[in-house]
Amino acid sequence: MEHEKLIVALREACAPMAIFVTGAGVPAPWGVAVGLADASINRPLTVDTPLRIxxxxxxxxxxxxxxxxxxxxxxxxxxxxxxxxxxxxxxxxxxxxxxxxxxxxxxxxxxxxxxxxxxxxxxxxxxxxxxxxxxxxxxxxxxxxxxxxxxxxxxxxxxxxxxxxxxxxxxxxxxxxxxxxxxxxxxLRFDELGLESTWWELFERPPSHIKSRARQFFDGKRSTIDVYPTAL
Incomplete structure (x- = not known):
């Protein structure tokens, strides 16, 4: 029921969103996602879709x-x-x-x-x-x-x-x-913690099992899929 309520609330926001829920009082971590990861090919956003953070x-x-x-x-x-x-x-x-x-x-x-x-x-x-x-x-x-x-x-x-x-x-x-x-x-012990879908773009190879990244935009217009604005 909690999943369903959250999905309804996210859909009402009319924007692609993914939320991960964990912490005290949560028996097991769970997540929900709505919207499209790439509107140009109608690809849905899922909880496993990688995003630039x-x-x-x-x-x-x-x-x-x-x-x-x-x-x-x-x-x-x-x-x-x-x-x-x-x-x-x-x-x-x-x-x-x-x-x-x-x-x-x-x-x-x-x-x-x-x-x-x-x-x-x-x-x-x-x-x-x-x-x-x-x-x-x-x-x-x-x-x-x-x-x-x-x-x-x-x-x-x-x-x-x-x-x-x-x-x-x-x-x-x-x-x-x-x-x-x-x-x-x-x-930060990425490997020990099982962060199998987390990598440092340009400096590490994407995991072999990873899905295509979501298409993100700058200022709501310019796709940043192939834009590399910074390197820490």
Missing amino acids: ASNTKMFVAATILRLWEQGKIDLDSSIAPVMTPALNALLESAGYRTELITVRQLMNHSAGIYDHGDDPRFIQAVLADPSHNWTREEQVRLSIQYSGPQSEPGSKFQYSDTGYILLGDIVERVTGRTLAAAVRRE
Whole structure:
């Protein structure tokens, strides 16, 4: 009955949706999905349809940072300057960022004052102009400092920043000696937890059993199926 009520509610929303239900009081996890994964071929969305999780990736990166903190490999309140790739540190300093005062924790909670290149209209235009381009960290940091400089003193205010998480990805790789994809998979125990349909696009092969990805759109119009806007 709960399944049926939820399906009715989702259908009334008139949009493709999938919901996974688990937690206290739920005897076994379950999920429901409605709508189309690809309207061009009338392919239905199911609970097994893979989706790009976009900025939800930040939670995986943050959780990996916290795992490394638990292991004593990262000090959340230490400066990012010595743990970051020197070239990225030099770029930030050239734009007026005092990286010796910015901490790992501030990058994680979006209070480092770093300009968000990902939300700048010029970046979106650049991505759509060359949708197959795989953006490197250095390219994205360069765009951030070209677009603007420090937004606030480190730790003084919240300001969402994709660029800050680009830097965290770099820090994870330098601390672990692994690619970000491999580090996140290892530290968060993807394989042990049975996350058989979760992979890091561009850096890991899709699982052999996986279905085709849902067709997602930018601004409700432009398909992003073959667009690669960022790389943590």
